[in-house]
Amino acid sequence: MSTVSIETIRRNAQVSTRSVSGDLVQVSTPDRVLGHIRLENGSYVALKGANPHWGDEVGRYATQGMAVEALRQRKRSV
Numbered sequence: 477m478s479t480v481s482i483e484t485i486r487r488n489a490q491v492s493t494r495s496v497s498g499d500l501v502q503v504s505t506p507d508r509v510l511g512h513i514r515l516e517n518g519s520y521v522a523l524k525g526a527n528p529h530w531g532d533e534v535g536r537y538a539t540q541g542m543a544v545e546a547l548r549q550r551k552r553s554v
Contacts, residue, residue, distance in 0.1 A: 491548050493540075500528060501540065503547045510550065513543045522546045 486487040493512065494502045512528040514521045516536075520543040523531030534550060537543040 491544060493544060496528075502528075503544055511547045513539075513540055513547070524550055 478495035491503055491505055493513075494504070496502050496512070503510045503513060506520060508549045509526040511524040511526075511534070512532055514523060514528065519536040520537065520540050521536050522534040522543040524534050524547065534546050535543075538547060
């Protein structure tokens with residue numbers, strides 16, 4: 477029996493983005509919404525959770541790619 481680290485699985489997770497509005501992007505895997513990214517005052521705010529109005533702020537980033545990566549790497553409950 478072989479085991480794979482959950483960190484390896486998290487690093488290899490395929491994510492997609494979808495524009496919801498002019499300043500809001502949804503980030504998801506094939507089976508769940510990881511969060512949203514909102515452009516605010518020149519920075520990209522990563523919000524964890526399926527609803528951008530109630531999402532928890534993960535951080536503010538210089539690029540959208542960094543914000544996507546932050547959501548992808550974020551620990552999720554099983």
